[in-house]
Amino acid sequence: MTKLTLPWPPSVNRYWRSFNGRVLIAAAGRRYRTDVELVMRLAGLRGVGALPVEVAIEAWLPDLRRRDIDNVLKAPLDALTHAGMWEDDSQVMALSIRKAGMDRARPRLELTIRGEGDAD
Numbered sequence: 001m002t003k004l005t006l007p008w009p010p011s012v013n014r015y016w017r018s019f020n021g022r023v024l025i026a027a028a029g030r031r032y033r034t035d036v037e038l039v040m041r042l043a044g045l046r047g048v049g050a051l052p053v054e055v056a057i058e059a060w061l062p063d064l065r066r067r068d069i070d071n072v073l074k075a076p077l078d079a080l081t082h083a084g085m086w087e088d089d090s091q092v093m094a095l096s097i098r099k100a101g102m103d104r105a106r107p108r109l110e111l112t113i114r115g116e117g118d119a120d
Helices: 027-043 074-083
Strands: 002-007 016-019 022-025 053-061 092-102 108-115
Touching: 002 027, 022 027, 027 074
Parallel strands: 053 092
Antiparallel strands: 002 108, 016 022, 053 108
16 A cells, blocks of 8 residues: 655646647646656655556645546546556556545645555
């Protein structure tokens, strides 16, 4: 089991940009990917390879704005794939997310990642 705290992700609209009919990762998305890589490196985390995983996320919101919680998922899963947590986010077999509360000072995502064979 791996516990990991990630910074609050950029919105889906800020993570990707369309340019000449191609979808590219925007500057905010590239920064977020770099931040996630740094979190993993500083924590000394290695990826799970090709193993299936389950991911549980507690979202500490930056404010009380109404937001669709599912829009929070894509950026961190993409960034974790890029950082080498797993080979492809299709390995995520179960995914749960809940709004844990608001923390204006430190909005974040607290993840618990369980690989095959991890004890509870």
